[in-house]
Amino acid sequence: MSTIDKLTKPSHLIDMSDIIREGNPTLRAVAQDVTLPLSDQDITLGEKMMQFLRNSQNPVTAEKMGLRGGVGLAAPQLDISKRIIAVLVPNSEDTEGNPPKEAYSLAEIMYNPKVVAHSVQDAALAEGEGCLSVDRDVPGYVIRHSRVTVEYVDKNGDKKRIKLRGYNSIVVQHEIDHTNGIMFYDHINKDNPFALKDGLLIIE
Ligand SMILES: [Zn+2]
Numbered sequence: 001m002s003t004i005d006k007l008t009k010p011s012h013l014i015d016m017s018d019i020i021r022e023g024n025p026t027l028r029a030v031a032q033d034v035t036l037p038l039s040d041q042d043i044t045l046g047e048k049m050m051q052f053l054r055n056s057q058n059p060v061t062a063e064k065m066g067l068r069g070g071v072g073l074a075a076p077q078l079d080i081s082k083r084i085i086a087v088l089v090p091n092s093e094d095t096e097g098n099p100p101k102e103a104y105s106l107a108e109i110m111y112n113p114k115v116v117a118h119s120v121q122d123a124a125l126a127e128g129e130g131c132l133s134v135d136r137d138v139p140g141y142v143i144r145h146s147r148v149t150v151e152y153v154d155k156n157g158d159k160k161r162i163k164l165r166g167y168n169s170i171v172v173q174h175e176i177d178h179t180n181g182i183m184f185y186d187h188i189n190k191d192n193p194f195a196l197k198d199g200l201l202i203i204e
Contacts, residue, residue, distance in 0.1 A: 074178030118145035140193025
């Protein structure tokens with residue numbers, strides 16, 4: 001049975017054993033465009049990826065299934081070399097501890113996502129980045145575009161164009177990179193991982 005056939009079976013829940021780790025050549029390959037209109041199997045795979053993210057962010061489910069928490073997942077991380085990503089970025093509580101009005105600042109399954117425009121300004125997360133396919137800490141500023149415009153096809157087959165900034169922009173760039181064989185640490189300055197170049201926006 002092929003990997004996608006296995007992962008899209010109704011009874012299957014994606015867990016850490018389905019995620020390939022650095023060193024696997026699929027993570028360095030340029031993934032294939034998804035054919036349109038979307039196949040039922042590609043739609044199901046996207047839904048399974050999103051379900052994984054939801055499970056990974058639920059403390060009880062994550063504990064039971066042994067999941068690391070994640071805000072994004074790309075099909076190549078499942079050894080499926082297709083341009084499919086899922087992103088699920090929760091909003092945090094306000095300073096008084098009240099739950100946010102909207103649970104997520106970004107929740108989307110994207111097919112054939114592409115950065116079509118970006119800011120001149122660069123940005124990096126203050127705490128660096130992690131990856132479900134990387135079982136080690138790699139410290140340093142991961143230099144990315146501060147703001148991006150992304151085009152993609154959504155799960156209904158509709159073409160979308162969105163502008164992203166801040167954390168959402170970083171998460172989507174990280175996941176799109178996976179469809180191009182790029183790992184987050186490729187963007188860290190090798191000689192000085194915390195070099196502060198001019199105009200770099202640090203996102204706390
Ligand atoms: Zn990653």
